[in-house]
Amino acid sequence: MDRTVIDALNWRYAVKQFDADATIEPEKLAMLIESARLSPSSAGLQPYRLVVVETREMRERLAPHSMMNAEKIKSASSLLVLAIYSQLSAETFQTHLNNMAAHGLIPALSEDEAAERYKRFMTRMPQENDFRQWAHKQAYLALGTLLCAAAMLGIDACPMEGFDAKEYDTMLGLSALGLTSSVILAVGKRSPQDPGQHKTKYRRASSVFVLKK
Numbered sequence: 001m002d003r004t005v006i007d008a009l010n011w012r013y014a015v016k017q018f019d020a021d022a023t024i025e026p027e028k029l030a031m032l033i034e035s036a037r038l039s040p041s042s043a044g045l046q047p048y049r050l051v052v053v054e055t056r057e058m059r060e061r062l063a064p065h066s067m068m069n070a071e072k073i074k075s076a077s078s079l080l081v082l083a084i085y086s087q088l089s090a091e092t093f094q095t096h097l098n099n100m101a102a103h104g105l106i107p108a109l110s111e112d113e114a115a116e117r118y119k120r121f122m123t124r125m126p127q128e129n130d131f132r133q134w135a136h137k138q139a140y141l142a143l144g145t146l147l148c149a150a151a152m153l154g155i156d157a158c159p160m161e162g163f164d165a166k167e168y169d170t171m172l173g174l175s176a177l178g179l180t181s182s183v184i185l186a187v188g189k190r191s192p193q194d195p196g197q198h199k200t201k202y203r204r205a206s207s208v209f210v211l212k213k
């Protein structure tokens, strides 16, 4: 029988110990990265970028700033960092509208119309923090897409919030690009020694989880 999405989601778990000698095939990693690029986002704005940390050297440098996750980061094959835009400039917004228009998705807009759209968009998010919260939500949606795609591709993964975003931003040069780390995902191959793979997956029962109206 073909592997279904449910089989894949039952197979996956948050890996605590990766096989440090194993690497993901480049074609599979490329597909995983593509899944994040194809992830939907509010208004299609994709207010984030995906940082792919492939070198062991950089992972070793990030590990001490990763709280309880240091060993996972060192033994993983790659580390993916979803980094959100720290703010949304009028220029970025306008470029997005121009790209949408170039793809025939919206009518072409004059500069004034685009400026008006930006103003309207930002009035819904009056504070800088509101924009960031919104952007984090979009990044987490991409994380969900990545987790599901990784499971389908047979790639092991561990999503993590336990890291020092400020240190990551500095070490990866993200601040200079107007980005800030949101959430990270270590990917690789589970170690045969990782006890997590033998544990029962616990989720609330469907009868409790689903509320039928």
Ligand SMILES: Cc1cc2nc3c(=O)[nH]c(=O)nc-3n(C[C@H](O)[C@H](O)[C@H](O)COP(=O)(O)O)c2cc1C
Residues within 6 Å of the ligand: 012, 013, 014, 015, 016, 069, 158, 159, 160, 161, 162, 163, 183, 201
């Ligand atoms: C957003 C997010 C952040 C997480 N952060 C961490 C983390 O920092 N370290 C860790 O070991 N696991 C982390 N996890 C893994 C969760 O603890 C795990 O997914 C949850 O307990 C369910 O178990 P399962 O994924 O093995 O099915 C995180 C998961 C998510 C979705």
